[in-house]
Amino acid sequence: MKRKLFSLFCAVLLTVGIFTPAGTPAEAATTYYVKVTTNSLNVRSGPGTTYAIVGSAKLGQSFKYLGVSGGWTKINFNGTSRYVSSTYVKKYSVSTLSTTSTAKMIIPTKGTLTQKYGPASGQYGYTFHNGIDLAAPRGTPVVSAAYGKVIVSRNYGAYGNHVMMSHQLNGQTYITVYAHLDRLNVVTGQTLAKGATIGTVGNTGNSFGNHLHFEVHRNSYVYSSSSPANSINPYTMF
Known part of the structure; x- marks a missing residue:
């Protein structure tokens, strides 16, 4: 009986947050x-x-x-x-x-979700959407989703003005992509805090209206127009 009561007591403590998991690297x-x-x-x-x-x-x-x-x-x-x-x-x-009890990303801009992560119609040349699209006025700040290092900052290809960053969260490497930016505020090699401004929402590259295209990849950046490859749904990281 005492063992059952103790187990119930521990369960209550976990529910209200008195017990927290071991800290993990965050910033x-x-x-x-x-x-x-x-x-x-x-x-x-x-x-x-x-x-x-x-x-x-x-x-x-x-x-x-x-x-x-x-x-x-x-x-x-x-x-x-x-x-x-x-x-x-x-x-x-x-x-x-x-260290904190959890190490998560933040949404990189304030905008309206206009396209989800997952299967797509193929209208724009891809049948799988590797990220999310957040529509916002041109010039809306875009920030780093987590502490990390800028590994790409340039205007190139379908992404237009874009930034890629490398992060270490909970012992795992992630690559984030911020595409179609109007302005780039960072350069390759910079180390940024979570929430640091990296650019502004724009309409560059293969884009049809002002928005941020945001991707999260596990381990390294691998893109596929027809499958997730190593991308993951960004909303699992927020």
Whole structure:
């Protein structure tokens, strides 16, 4: 009887959300540091030799980077903002993953669904629609569906102005496609946060009215005009 009551209690806790699944990678955060490259480096209260020396940093020590002012680098020194000569420090970055109970994508623009994912009539040269179409006024912002890296940003072919991004969610690689854009706001190689603007809704390429064509592919980008190939229904990711 006690075992049954305990099982029922756990089920209730799961239902109301007190128990949550183990965290999974969701967003990457980049923090910048500087490393001292000389044997002894004066730490000053301000950006210049006229400011008082408040300490000394040793070769190989690292400090959180807070910015620059002229030829001086601002650092976190013992919990306080201080300055060192930029000549004798080297900047580097450290990326870490934050975790949440779920790692999902967001809808990349505000629009009306005009074509679903799935079988199509063949009217426009394809019998399977690999993504979704969201109609919206020209110039409506289009944002990154998840944290990731821009792997394509160009005007080419049926997609017209389009962006492709690579993402890591729950240990799985996904490729997202944002097509028929009016404007491209990003370049290949950029790393973007979830929700960062990548362009605006347009009517470029093989398009018949202002809308965003959005695709999600698992592992890599493989397109087929007659089958899903490795695309998946974007709505399963929101």
